[in-house]
Amino acid sequence: QVQPVESGGGLVQAGGSLRLSCAASVRTFSTCSMAWFRQAPGKEREFVASISASGSTTWYTNSVKGRFTISRDNAKKLVYLQMNSLKPEDTAVYYCAADASPYASRYDYDYNYWGQGTQVTVSS
Numbered sequence: 001q002v003q004p005v006e007s008g009g010g011l012v013q014a015g016g017s018l019r020l021s022c023a024a025s026v027r028t029f030s031t032c033s034m035a036w037f038r039q040a041p042g043k044e045r046e047f048v049a050s051i052s053a054s055g056s057t058t059w060y061t062n063s064v065k066g067r068f069t070i071s072r073d074n075a076k077k078l079v080y081l082q083m084n085s086l087k088p089e090d091t092a093v094y095y096c097a098a099d100a101s102p103y104a105s106r107y108d109y110d111y112n113y114w115g116q117g118t119q120v121t122v123s124s
Contacts, residue, residue, distance in 0.1 A: 002026045002113040004034075004096040009118030012086055018120060020081040022096030024113075030074040033104045035111055036081045038092035038120075045108060048094070049081060053102035061106075063089075086122045093117040 008020040022034065035050035049070040050059045058070050069082040079096060097111035105111070 002029075002032065002098045002100075004098050004113060004115035006094065006096045006115045006118040009094060009120045011121045011123065014086060014088055014122055014124050016086050016122070017082070017084045018086065020083065020094055020096075020118060020120070022079040022081075022115060024077055024079070024096075024098050026077070026098075028100070029077040031100070031102055032098050033101050033111075034070075034072060034079040035097045035099075035105065036070060036079075037095045037097060037108055038090075039095070039117075040089075040092040043092075045095070047106045047108065050104040050106060051079065052104040057104050059104055059106050083120070086120075088122045088124045090120060091122050092120060094120050 004024045036048040039045040051070045067085045072079045095117045096115040098113040099111045
């Protein structure tokens with residue numbers, strides 16, 4: 001069983017930065033793909049970024065390319081989402097997701113384990 005736990009959300013002004021962390025205390029963390037999704041009020045959940053088990057493959061949604069970076073530390077069993085140049089439209093609850101497959105995916109149905117989410121609010 002994998003239970004991701006997110007942290008690092010908060011309130012930031014437009015143009016600012018935040019780093020989200022996701023901890024997944026599972027023995028097989030280094031073989032799991034990980035991802036970040038987000039859901040804004042009144043909108044469907046959307047893909048943000050994903051990373052393969054080895055960290056060699058990453059995917060980003062177009063709206064965050066060049067601003068967000070996903071990374072992982074398998075020794076610490078942590079995944080990060082560095083968010084720079086934040087915009088008000090990035091405001092959402094951000095969810096960390098994990099799956100036993102080592103291959104990164106952009107689709108929420110490929111992820112079996114989800115965190116409770118962390119709120120990110122970007123003020124204009």
